[in-house]
Amino acid sequence: MARILFFGRLADLAGGRERVLHIGDSVHNLRELVDLIAKGDDRLGAALREKSVQTIINERLNSGDAITDSDEIAFLPPVSGG
Amino acid sequence: MARILFFGRLADLAGGRERVLHIGDSVHNLRELVDLIAKGDDRLGAALREKSVQTIINERLNSGDAITDSDEIAFLPPVSGG
Amino acid sequence: MIRISTSTFDPGKELSAFEKNAGDAGAVVSFLGRVRGEETESAVRALYLEHYPGVTEHRLGDAEAEAHRRWAIDEPLIIHRIGDMKPGEPIVFVCVSARHRRDAFEAADFLMDYLKTKALFWKKEIRPGGDQWIEPRAQDYSDAARWNERDKDN
Amino acid sequence: MIRISTSTFDPGKELSAFEKNAGDAGAVVSFLGRVRGEETESAVRALYLEHYPGVTEHRLGDAEAEAHRRWAIDEPLIIHRIGDMKPGEPIVFVCVSARHRRDAFEAADFLMDYLKTKALFWKKEIRPGGDQWIEPRAQDYSDAARWNERDKDN
Numbered sequence: 001m002a003r004i005l006f007f008g009r010l011a012d013l014a015g016g017r018e019r020v021l022h023i024g025d026s027v028h029n030l031r032e033l034v035d036l037i038a039k040g041d042d043r044l045g046a047a048l049r050e051k052s053v054q055t056i057i058n059e060r061l062n063s064g065d066a067i068t069d070s071d072e073i074a075f076l077p078p079v080s081g082g
Numbered sequence: 083m084a085r086i087l088f089f090g091r092l093a094d095l096a097g098g099r100e101r102v103l104h105i106g107d108s109v110h111n112l113r114e115l116v117d118l119i120a121k122g123d124d125r126l127g128a129a130l131r132e133k134s135v136q137t138i139i140n141e142r143l144n145s146g147d148a149i150t151d152s153d154e155i156a157f158l159p160p161v162s163g164g
Numbered sequence: 165m166i167r168i169s170t171s172t173f174d175p176g177k178e179l180s181a182f183e184k185n186a187g188d189a190g191a192v193v194s195f196l197g198r199v200r201g202e203e204t205e206s207a208v209r210a211l212y213l214e215h216y217p218g219v220t221e222h223r224l225g226d227a228e229a230e231a232h233r234r235w236a237i238d239e240p241l242i243i244h245r246i247g248d249m250k251p252g253e254p255i256v257f258v259c260v261s262a263r264h265r266r267d268a269f270e271a272a273d274f275l276m277d278y279l280k281t282k283a284l285f286w287k288k289e290i291r292p293g294g295d296q297w298i299e300p301r302a303q304d305y306s307d308a309a310r311w312n313e314r315d316k317d318n
Numbered sequence: 319m320i321r322i323s324t325s326t327f328d329p330g331k332e333l334s335a336f337e338k339n340a341g342d343a344g345a346v347v348s349f350l351g352r353v354r355g356e357e358t359e360s361a362v363r364a365l366y367l368e369h370y371p372g373v374t375e376h377r378l379g380d381a382e383a384e385a386h387r388r389w390a391i392d393e394p395l396i397i398h399r400i401g402d403m404k405p406g407e408p409i410v411f412v413c414v415s416a417r418h419r420r421d422a423f424e425a426a427d428f429l430m431d432y433l434k435t436k437a438l439f440w441k442k443e444i445r446p447g448g449d450q451w452i453e454p455r456a457q458d459y460s461d462a463a464r465w466n467e468r469d470k471d472n
Contacts, residue, residue: 175333175346186352195345195346196333200342263354269426269430
């Protein structure tokens with residue numbers, strides 16, 4: 001099962017910070033994952049597709065966009081620390 | 083009587099931070115005051131004439147260089163605070 | 165040192181502790197960011213901050229390492245609050261010690277620009293009229309871009 | 319506020335007190351200058367600092383007023399030691415609070431440049447090989463000149 005994390009306003013839209021999702025044969029990359037999530041929730045799907053949203057797979061940046069069923073995928077809206 | 087103040091290394095050279103001096107008819111300005119001090123002490127005189135030495139008359143900057151017998155004249159070597 | 169804190173802290177005490185361990189450093193610069201309060205009509209009642217546990221800390225470590233590469237500084241201290249906080253409370257505290265003051269000033273400034281635009285924190289203002297997630301101001305991005313400009317100069 | 323102090327002080331406690339009175343400021347920058355110690359062969363055993371009583375304070379007040387004109391800051395705190403001090407002890411502590419961090423950083427930086435090159439203090443290093451009066455480094459003068467350059471830009 002893949003672990004999907006949402007932060008900031010994306011967590012509000014997703015109704016929670018975390019989802020555990022079975023990724024079937026139809027999902028091989030980030031775009032297909034977002035398509036799957038968008039099926040159940042248009043607004044969340046649109047928010048995840050915004051250019052300002054970054055993704056981190058398995059806590060590494062620039063890890064490509066291939067996804068398997070054991071991955072942790074985090075969706076990050078623009079940060080605001082400090 | 084005029085009050086002459088020396089700071090930093092100038093105080094070391096003068097052998098003290100303060101001198102009270104009677105300024106006679108021959109001293110009307112800073113240059114003449116330095117000449118008077120230099121008469122008794124060549125080394126101190128040379129140090130006071132260095133370009134890096136600033137003077138403050140009666141605690142005000144840019145107060146001209148006229149001096150009377152009731153003035154406070156401070157000789158300041160380059161500062162080093164902080 | 166990097167500390168993500170779920171409870172409030174006393175910046176003065178942190179500075180004292182940091183300074184006692186600053187060895188032979190001639191300069192210590194600190195930056196304190198605080199929750200701003202009530203001066204506007206839509207007064208901020210509280211802030212909520214979240215982070216990406218593990219990943220946020222790891223990235224902050226990278227930022228500290230970059231500061232080390234750029235300036236002759238000792239190990240900085242970064243404390244960042246998460247959770248709920250009230251006006252006047254500290255959000256972030258950064259301390260940098262160095263032999264000379266320019267290094268300490270610039271490294272602290274650099275780390276704050278990083279914290280404002282790149283560190284993995286998300287901040288929500290709790291207002292009477294409704295909550296609002298915050299994004300960096302344009303000024304924050306242009307401040308952060310100063311360090312890239314400088315790279316090009318070198 | 320300007321304080322010339324003949325005895326040592328605790329920068330952490332000063333920051334706590336300053337911060338408690340910082341009202342709605344979002345940013346507080348502090349700079350601490352300390353007596354450097356023993357790492358060189360001609361180790362500094364102590365520092366001695368003197369000032370021009372009354373005049374030094376008055377001029378520092380002018381510098382604070384200039385910082386106020388240039389940046390949107392609250393009233394800064396400047397504490398400067400005089401007399402004898404030992405390695406590790408604070409020499410100078412500057413705190414600036416402001417709504418935004420850039421103002422606080424720049425005003426603190428500006429005040430330190432002033433304190434290093436223009437404020438009426440004289441500093442002697444007490445060394446095993448003999449005492450030595452200190453003058454600003456070339457770097458200190460060029461740091462201070464940055465603010466004049468900026469005036470020309472405006």
